[in-house]
Amino acid sequence: MRSGPTSYTTKGLIIEFEKLNRRFKKPLFKRVVNELKRSRRQKRRVNLSKVNRYTSKNSNVLVLGKVLGAGELKHAVNITAFDYSKNAIEKLKKSKSSIKTLQDWVKNPRIPKKVILLG
Numbered sequence: 001m002r003s004g005p006t007s008y009t010t011k012g013l014i015i016e017f018e019k020l021n022r023r024f025k026k027p028l029f030k031r032v033v034n035e036l037k038r039s040r041r042q043k044r045r046v047n048l049s050k051v052n053r054y055t056s057k058n059s060n061v062l063v064l065g066k067v068l069g070a071g072e073l074k075h076a077v078n079i080t081a082f083d084y085s086k087n088a089i090e091k092l093k094k095s096k097s098s099i100k101t102l103q104d105w106v107k108n109p110r111i112p113k114k115v116i117l118l119g
Contacts, residue, residue: 004037009103016106028062028111032102035064035119036082043082044119048073048091051118060112065119073097078112080105 005011014036021029035044046063049071055061057075067079069087078098092099 005039010036013102013106017102020106020109024109026111028115028117029109031117032064036102046081046118047071048088051077051079054118055116060115061118062115063118067092 005014014033017029017033017036021033044063044065045068046065047068047070051061051067052071052073052075055077059077061077061079063079063081065081066083066085067081067088069085069091073091073095076096079092080100080102082102084099089099
């Protein structure tokens with residue numbers, strides 16, 4: 001029997017993204033809901049080295065999990081993720097990247113034309 005996430009923050013995010021999915025009918029919002037419903041053990045983790053490898057300067061990146069600080073980021077990106085490690089935040093600020101969380105995105109749900117989904 002699956003119980004789902006127990007964090008009130010995560011439950012609130014799921015509800016908000018389900019509302020957005022019903023209103024805009026975008027597959028990306030449905031994907032976000034499905035990823036948020038995963039257990040903590042199954043949440044995705046992405047290192048900065050992977051972000052650096054698959055993106056270019058000023059790319060829009062969506063990580064449906066946690067961004068970890070292993071590796072280097074050699075260019076600025078616009079990144080949105082569920083969570084960040086302290087080391088990852090420091091390295092992202094050093095590269096002058098734009099950092100947002102899913103909580104920020106749900107308040108202003110604008111989808112850029114090209115989004116790189118990592119994780």
